[in-house]
Amino acid sequence: MARIDTLEVSMKKKVAALLIAAEAATKVRWVVTAGRRTMAEQEAIYAQGRTAPGKVVSNARPGSSAHNYGLAADLAPLKKNGSIWWEAPRKIWQQMADEAVKLGLTSGFYFKTIFDAPHVEDPAWRQQQALWKAGQVHVA
Numbered sequence: 335m336a337r338i339d340t341l342e343v344s345m346k347k348k349v350a351a352l353l354i355a356a357e358a359a360t361k362v363r364w365v366v367t368a369g370r371r372t373m374a375e376q377e378a379i380y381a382q383g384r385t386a387p388g389k390v391v392s393n394a395r396p397g398s399s400a401h402n403y404g405l406a407a408d409l410a411p412l413k414k415n416g417s418i419w420w421e422a423p424r425k426i427w428q429q430m431a432d433e434a435v436k437l438g439l440t441s442g443f444y445f446k447t448i449f450d451a452p453h454v455e456d457p458a459w460r461q462q463q464a465l466w467k468a469g470q471v472h473v474a
């Protein structure tokens with residue numbers, strides 16, 4: 335399944351629009367590098383830099399990331415050769431972030447706690463989190 339297809343329908347539509355808007359703004363193509371994440375996958379990411387090797391990449395415990403609800407995606411620009419351009423200039427990431435904000439999304443580029451330029455999320459995701467905490471929805 336394509337990563338964008340793991341998202342909730344409302345988020346999928348916004349991310350599809352964002353891919354187009356980001357390309358128009360930056361003149362480079364963008365891809366979705368992460369979509370929905372299971373609780374087990376979130377646990378593994380949270381462990382990185384804490385109880386597992388590597389540097390800390392997330393402050394979110396399982397259930398505390400919009401990815402767990404299909405309401406977040408990570409996007410990255412592509413080089414001409416089709417490989418991911420992780421080292422793209424800050425301005426390129428900011429242009430994508432600003433297009434995300436225009437679409438009503440929150441961008442990790444502007445997070446105060448951890449700089450997460452590829453990340454965009456639906457600000458309403460905490461409503462899903464509240465339902466999950468209340469035991470009203472099952473989250474895989």
Ligand SMILES: [Zn+2]
Binds near residue numbers: 454
């Ligand atoms: Zn993310």
